[in-house]
Amino acid sequence: MGELILRFFPAFEPRPRFQVGDEIARPSANFVPDPEIGWRMRPEHEFIVDTEEYHVRYRSNAQGFRDERKVDTPEKSRKIVLVGDSFSFGQGVPFDQTFGALIESRLPRTAVHNLGLQGFGIDQMWRVVKSVGLPMRPDLVIVAFISDDFTRSLSAYRPDVGLNKSTFGLVGGMLEKQTPADRPNALIRFIERHSRLWVGVREASRLLGHQLPIGEWWELNRALLDAIRADCRAAGTRVLMVYLPTRELRSFPALRSYMQGTAADFVDLGNQPPSSRRPLHYPQDGHPNPEGHRYVAEAVLGWIGREIPELAERTAR
Numbered sequence: 550m551g552e553l554i555l556r557f558f559p560a561f562e563p564r565p566r567f568q569v570g571d572e573i574a575r576p577s578a579n580f581v582p583d584p585e586i587g588w589r590m591r592p593e594h595e596f597i598v599d600t601e602e603y604h605v606r607y608r609s610n611a612q613g614f615r616d617e618r619k620v621d622t623p624e625k626s627r628k629i630v631l632v633g634d635s636f637s638f639g640q641g642v643p644f645d646q647t648f649g650a651l652i653e654s655r656l657p658r659t660a661v662h663n664l665g666l667q668g669f670g671i672d673q674m675w676r677v678v679k680s681v682g683l684p685m686r687p688d689l690v691i692v693a694f695i696s697d698d699f700t701r702s703l704s705a706y707r708p709d710v711g712l713n714k715s716t717f718g719l720v721g722g723m724l725e726k727q728t729p730a731d732r733p734n735a736l737i738r739f740i741e742r743h744s745r746l747w748v749g750v751r752e753a754s755r756l757l758g759h760q761l762p763i764g765e766w767w768e769l770n771r772a773l774l775d776a777i778r779a780d781c782r783a784a785g786t787r788v789l790m791v792y793l794p795t796r797e798l799r800s801f802p803a804l805r806s807y808m809q810g811t812a813a814d815f816v817d818l819g820n821q822p823p824s825s826r827r828p829l830h831y832p833q834d835g836h837p838n839p840e841g842h843r844y845v846a847e848a849v850l851g852w853i854g855r856e857i858p859e860l861a862e863r864t865a866r
Contacts (some may be wrong), residue, residue: 555745563748565741567706570729575711581613586676587707587714589666591612599837601722602831603641614664617644627659628864629862630682631683633693634701635723636793639667641836648693648837651846656853659860665693668710670701671773676687678777683784689857690781691793691849696819699770717769724772741804762803771807778813787853792819793837796830817851818845 551613555561579596590609597606615638631637631649638646639737645654653661662685666701672693682690682806701707705716705727715722718731732738758767766840767845774790781788792801800820808815829841853860 551746552744553751553784558745561745561748563742563744567704568729568732569705569727572706572713573714577711579607582710583613586666587669587673588710588712590615598640600641600834602834605611605641605643608644611613614662614665614666615639615644616646616719617650627656628685628687629656629659629661629689629691629860630678630685631661631663631665631691631693632677632682633665633793634669634674634695634698635665636695637663637669637841638667638835639647639663639665640667641831641834642839642842643865646839646842648842648846648849650783651842652849652853655846656860658862662687666699668697668707668852670704670714671770672702673714674698674775675773675780676715678736678788681778683705683786686784687786689853690777690786690788690862691791692777692788693793694802695736695795696801697768697795699758701756702770702773703766703817711783712787715716717773719772722772724776727756745818756809758803759799759803762807767803774807776812780813785855787814789814789849791816791845791849794818794820794829794841796832796835814852814856818848818850 564628574582579591579594581591583589587661590613592609592611592613595606595608597740599603607615608617629652639649644650647663649661649663649665653659664681665672669677672695674694678690678692679746703716703754706713718725718727754764755766758764778788790808792804792815798820805817807813829837829844831838
C-alpha cells in the first residue's frame, strides 16, 4: 500500500546509488577524468554558460582548476587553498566575484588558489586537499561545502558531468577505497531501482543525520572530515571548515556538534541569513549570486582577522 501511495509523489522516484563499475564515463567537452579526484576542467580551457539568470565565462589554468591568472604568484608571500564544489567554483558568477577571489582581494600578501570543482563530494575534497592542496604548502586550507556534498560521497558517478570517481567505505573504522566487488547483492540493487519506500527510508535517514550523528550517511562523511583534518595537521597547516548557505536554509546540528566537540575551526553559515534579507542565490539555479559570494567572503575574512591576522597584514613584520 505504501509503494502504491508513494507512486503519486515524484519526489519518491527511485534514484539508485551509483556503485563502482556501474557506469561507463562519457566524453565531456569541458572536463577530463582524473584517477585521484574524479575529474578536472580541461587545462587551459574556456567555455561559456548562458542562462536566463547569468552569462558567465569559465577559464581553467594548467592544473585544470578555475582561474583567471597563472598558478604561480611570486608577489604573494602567503597561500590559501580553497576546496569545495560548484558553490566554491563560482557557478553563475564571474571569477573576480567568487568568494575565493574576494577573499584574496582583501588580503594583500596572500594568494587564494581555488580548487573547487562542480559536483564534488566531501570524499573528492579530501583527495584534492591531499594530492593537490597540501603539496602547495599553503598557510591555510578552506574546505567549503553544503549538505548535498555528503550525499555525493556515496555515489561513484556524476550524471551531469558524465564521469566516474572513487568511493570509500568504512572497514573497521578506516576508510578503504571501494571496488566493483563491494557492490550490494542483486536483491538490494533491485529494491534501490524500484522501491519508493526505500527512497523514503533513505531520505528520512539523511534528514535524521542532520540532527543526530548516526547512520552511514553521517559516519562516512565524519570519517572523511577527520581525514582532511588529520592530513592538514600532519602537514602543519591549519584548516577551516565552512558550511555554506543554500537557497533553502538547512540547519545541521550534528555537524555543528561534531565541530564543537573536536575543537575544529568552523564557520557555520547554514542557518544565518544576512540581516538585510537580500537574496543570496539565483532563484531558479540555486547557486550563490554575487551577493551570496560577498556574504561568504565577509564571514571568512572575519574569521581570518580574528584567528590568523598575519594573513591580512599589509607589510611584513
